[in-house]
Amino acid sequence: MDNSAVDVAKQLVGWELYVKESDSSLTGGVIIETEAYTEGDAASHSYNGKTARNEVMFGESGRIYIYFTYGMHWCMNIVTGPKNRGEAVLIRAIQPTTGLEKMRKRRNLKPDYELANGPAKLCQALGITGADNGLIINDSKIILKPSNNTKKPKVKATPRIGIKKDTHHLWRFIVV
């Protein structure tokens, strides 16, 4: 996670992401889609410098940066790179594997393939909100586990989604 956001985004596909519930059970699954947001990237929240909203992005790597958008949705990033660069990886989708009942309940009984196939859906399914902004991964309710070699998926790079600036970079990574 000390590496640049692009490297980390590529690496994280296939890793496992969980939240620890209040009853100590885990909820989550396998990361299947990420996007990188880098220093000097006009599409990044960090592009215009540090503000109250994005200050976590400029802190140490291995924390999570959560933002609120479109008046109703939360999205989750992992801060990467050397401190003060403002780089992060947006977690866009997971394949749900664990704690399915909790996810179904939070997602209003949507079919399983729609539980966490989008950045805001993922946060809703895992119960992640702005209250979790700045948490340290693996030292809080947020748990991230490397993929083992047998489960490492093939990864494809594509243009990022839902942005209007710097759209030419192939900084979205998905399982093929």
Added chain:
DNA sequence: GGCATGATGGCCT
């Protein structure tokens, strides 16, 4: 399946 549209509020100029 695709496409259009409305919801809804913080953030920044």
Added chain:
DNA sequence: GGCCATCATGCCA
């Protein structure tokens, strides 16, 4: 005041 790193729903096919 305009812009969003989005999603659900409704319509059409």
